[in-house]
Amino acid sequence: MTKGIVIVSHVEEIGLGLHKLLQEVAKDVPITVAAGTEDGGIGTSFDKVMAAFSENTADELIAFYDLGSSKMNLEMAIEMHEKEVKMYDASFIEGAYVTAAMLQVDTPIEAIESELNKLKVK
Amino acid sequence: MTFTLENTLTTFDYFIEAIENNKDYLSELDTPIGDGDHGYNMARGVKALQDKLEQEAPETVSDVFKIAALGLMGNIGGASGPLYGTAMLEMSKAAKDTQELLNIIEAGLAGIQKRGKAEAGDKTMVDVWDQIITAIKNNETLDESKIDTMVESTKEMKAKKGRASYLGDRSIGHIDPGSMSSGLFFKSLLKAGAL
Numbered sequence: 001m002t003k004g005i006v007i008v009s010h011v012e013e014i015g016l017g018l019h020k021l022l023q024e025v026a027k028d029v030p031i032t033v034a035a036g037t038e039d040g041g042i043g044t045s046f047d048k049v050m051a052a053f054s055e056n057t058a059d060e061l062i063a064f065y066d067l068g069s070s071k072m073n074l075e076m077a078i079e080m081h082e083k084e085v086k087m088y089d090a091s092f093i094e095g096a097y098v099t100a101a102m103l104q105v106d107t108p109i110e111a112i113e114s115e116l117n118k119l120k121v122k
Numbered sequence: 123m124t125f126t127l128e129n130t131l132t133t134f135d136y137f138i139e140a141i142e143n144n145k146d147y148l149s150e151l152d153t154p155i156g157d158g159d160h161g162y163n164m165a166r167g168v169k170a171l172q173d174k175l176e177q178e179a180p181e182t183v184s185d186v187f188k189i190a191a192l193g194l195m196g197n198i199g200g201a202s203g204p205l206y207g208t209a210m211l212e213m214s215k216a217a218k219d220t221q222e223l224l225n226i227i228e229a230g231l232a233g234i235q236k237r238g239k240a241e242a243g244d245k246t247m248v249d250v251w252d253q254i255i256t257a258i259k260n261n262e263t264l265d266e267s268k269i270d271t272m273v274e275s276t277k278e279m280k281a282k283k284g285r286a287s288y289l290g291d292r293s294i295g296h297i298d299p300g301s302m303s304s305g306l307f308f309k310s311l312l313k314a315g316a317l
Contacts, residue, residue: 043163043199046207068284072204072237076195 003103004030004058005096006085008049008065008074012036018096026100032056044070049077053085061085062103062112064096071122088113089122123223123258129316130186134175136310138168144306151299155286160299163198167206170197183221187214201238201284202300205247208233223316224258231255238283245279245286245293247300254308254317264317266309273297273305 005022009015015035022031032055034048044065053061063078063085065071071087078085088095095116102112141148141164148161171193180186187210195207212233216226231251240246253272257264274297281293284300311317 037166037199038197039166041199042157043159043203045196045199046203047196069199069201069204072201072208073195075237076204076208 001060002030002058003060003062003109004032004056005100005103006049006052006056006061006063007031007033007035007096008044008052008063008070009033009035009092010042010044010067010070012040014066018093021093022096022100025097026104029100029103030056030058031100044073046073046076049073050081053077053081053083056083059083062099063087064090064092064099066092088116088120090116090119091121095119123317124221125183125217125223125226125316126221127181127183127186129314130183131175131180132314133307133310133316134171134186134190136313137307138172140306140310141165141168141303144302148299148303151297151302155281155289155293155296156299157200157285159200160202160303163200163202164303167194167198167203170194182217183226184214184217187211187217187226190214202303205234205238205300208237209251212236223311224255227251227258228255240283243279244282245276245298245301246281246283247298247304249276249279249298250301250304250308258317264308264312266312269305269308269312273301276301 007015007018012035015033019031019033032052034052037043037045065074074087098115099112145161145165149158152158152160171190174189174193178189180189191207191210195203209230212229213226216229240248242252250272276298281287286293
């Protein structure tokens with residue numbers, strides 16, 4: 001089973017910027033982004049989160065979010081999407097970065113989770 | 123009191139109109155204690171909802187709420203999207219088994235609380251939904267001024283959820299914008315003869 005990362009942010013540039021950062025340490029990890037509203041404004045969009053799940057080529061997804069309402073959209077999408085998606089309340093940038101680096105070298109999910117627990121901020 | 127296809131559709135017609143007419147006011151309420159976009163966000167959501175209702179021609183009460191859920195959850199942007207979206211989705215599910223107004227509104231509140239984890243008294247939309255349910259249970263006759271009183275009851279509360287909670291005591295003295303938009307929803311129900 002391949003594992004991928006989904007980034008959910010209120011701002012398009014933040015999402016794309018984090019994607020860029022992760023790619024540096026995880027060139028083979030599938031990463032998709034749902035950032036900003038449908039019309040490019042600040043906020044998150046349920047439809048974009050669903051699309052980021054579908055477009056990600058991995059079978060299992062690990063999702064990170066920035067602020068409160070993105071968590072709600074993410075939770076709703078996790079309930080409605082057929083893919084297995086885990087969401088972590090870890091610090092947004094550090095959590096995603098550590099996960100990406102560890103997925104690149106096929107670290108087991110348990111070891112990743114234990115790192116993410118140390119980064120829990122929400 | 124029960125939902126029918128007709129009064130549910132009429133409710134949403136009034137709700138769409140009410141949000142449109144009050145979008146500046148809702149955003150104004152959101153400015154001192156939030157990010158000032160509640161009205162514009164809601165207006166974008168109800169526009170999507172209106173388009174979907176026209177395209178899909180729903181045949182049951184449950185269908186109407188489902189279309190409302192999908193329209194609102196994807197297009198609002200802020201926390202209100204998932205909150206209203208989940209409320210409508212749970213109402214859609216409940217309306218498969220019953221057309222009873224109380225049961226359906228209770229399902230909506232349960233959805234809001236599942237998503238947002240707020241309790242009554244936290245200065246959120248939960249306060250209005252909760253007071254409406256209590257009033258229905260007590261067989262009170264609801265009118266616009268009673269709904270206004272429910273919305274205004276959030277003014278003196280201190281916010282414990284959402285962005286306004288970061289303001290602590292400074293959130294006191296402002297009406298909660300989500301409660302105001304929920305008030306508009308219940309007024310729409312009232313106008314449509316469902317409540």
